[in-house]
Amino acid sequence: MIKILVIDDYKVKRDKIINSITTYHDILPENITQATCVKDGRRELYNQHFDLMILDLVLPIEEGGECDAINCIKFLKEISINPSINPPIHIVGISGYKDKVSEFNTDFTEKLWNLINYDESSAEWEDKLNSLIFHLLKTRQQFLQASFSTQSGAIIQQLEHNQLPNTILGFNWSEVANGLANIVEKSLIIPSKFSNGSKAKNVNLTNIKISSEYDFQNLIHLILRPWIPSVEAENIAIIFDGNTKNADFSIKGNSLIIEAKYIDTTGKKNDVLKTLDGLANFYSKNANVKALLFLILINKKVEIDKHKIETEFSKNTSPSITVKVIYNELE
Incomplete structure (x- = not known):
């Protein structure tokens, strides 16, 4: 199960994002953490590991503060250099400001992230977001299977190398x-x-x-x-x-x-x-x-x-x- 962090100061949009995720994917609401500003999002990344962060492009630094796309871009750079932050595996930016999406798109794509234009009157943003999540889920599952297969093979080789008994029945x-x-x-x-032998008085094979x-x-x-x-x-x-x-x-x-x-x-x-x-x-x-x-x-x-x-x-x-x-x- 993947863990998702949604950072957005607009509750209606935040609720729509979360509802879409839980509707189209086998992801429980308790695996989705919410934050409303850069400061809260940073604190969550200090304390937890997330597979996906969905980030509003135009955010305040603190709750109730002034919203600006620069705050988001600086936050993205901080994620890359701050050793105390647990960087998400993937980041998706989302914004209802078309001009800002065009202006800052490269800041996301150059790091193989995504920036989606949000429009309440269209389902296009929802389709793009869910497509990205489907891909992330599938890729993560393949990675875990490959990683588990490699680790299990190494465990068995180590047992054989040390001439230890292998009591593993299997991995499926x-x-x-x-x-x-x-x-x-x-x-x-x-x-x-077996031979009973002269000393085996109570065992008769x-x-x-x-x-x-x-x-x-x-x-x-x-x-x-x-x-x-x-x-x-x-x-x-x-x-x-x-x-x-x-x-x-x-x-x-x-x-x-x-x-x-x-x-x-x-x-x-x-x-x-x-x-x-x-x-x-x-x-x-x-x-x-x-x-x-x-x-x-x-x-x-x-x-x-x-x-x-x-x-x-x-x-x-x-x-x-x-x-x-x-x-x-x-x-």
């Missing part, structure tokens, strides 16, 4: 789904590689068996809880056209849905594969669902092309779909 729901799929797969393989879909779901729940304590089992994910669907597991208000299937016969394989597309289509009706994870456990006696299924059914759509086929090492 699709990545989290893949991360959880890999955790479940490794958790099912690792027990088979031969008792860890999965012979049904219910066993598989219980084990998944145990595996995921340390990573995501809020994971819910059998939560109602969607009610559509009178039909209710309970997800095997849901995370963060159904943002991620996990379905676990166990295939121990060829007939069950065919049934499960037929349901994958149907479930994906059903869950897509819920706007909260950002990602689907299908975990399919396979009895080693069942012939199946693991990589073909994962490739064909996993999709980078909305919601994203991740299919992980895992061979049952705990039969």
Whole structure:
């Protein structure tokens, strides 16, 4: 969410600007600060950081003082050189004096700012202002995404460089789904590689068996809880056209849905594969669902092309779909 500072001594114009912004953009009134003179605007820039400053060209230095465009131009120069001021990312000047707009336009454009002519009888000023705000919002979002991607990559590289454990599941729901799929797969393989040893009197790994879909779901729940304590089992994910669907597991208000299937016969394989597309289509009706994870456990006696299924059914759509086929090492 961007923060905006509006500096204008004329309340009617100030209200129109703010009303236009809140009407056409997802910006709350509390994210818009108002000031009526240079002195008040300077104080706000001392104390806060703003993404956008909308500045009346003809302003008084103090409230009730004489209005002059020179006051605004001097203020703009001060913003550039005063180390105590937090400069806004972008500045838009606005004025109802056409002659002043023409005279001082260069003072704005040479710094890649904008100066708009305000006319109460026309919506042209409003269109120009909102177009600039749309561009600012889009550019800021792209910058934040690029910056976050760079920082997250650097964090992971630093962990690897120092040989520290990486417990980051991902930075979006699709990545989290893949991360959880890999955790479940490794958790099912690792027990088979342990030896009880002579000192392990109370742990018998031969008792860890999965012979049904219910066993598989219980084990998944145990595996995921340390990573995501809020994971819910059998939560109602969607009610559509009178039909209710309970997800095997849901995370963060159904943002991620996990379905676990166990295939121990060829007939069950065919049934499960037929349901994958149907479930994906059903869950897509819920706007909260950002990602689907299908975990399919396979009895080693069942012939199946693991990589073909994962490739064909996993999709980078909305919601994203991740299919992980895992061979049952705990039969």
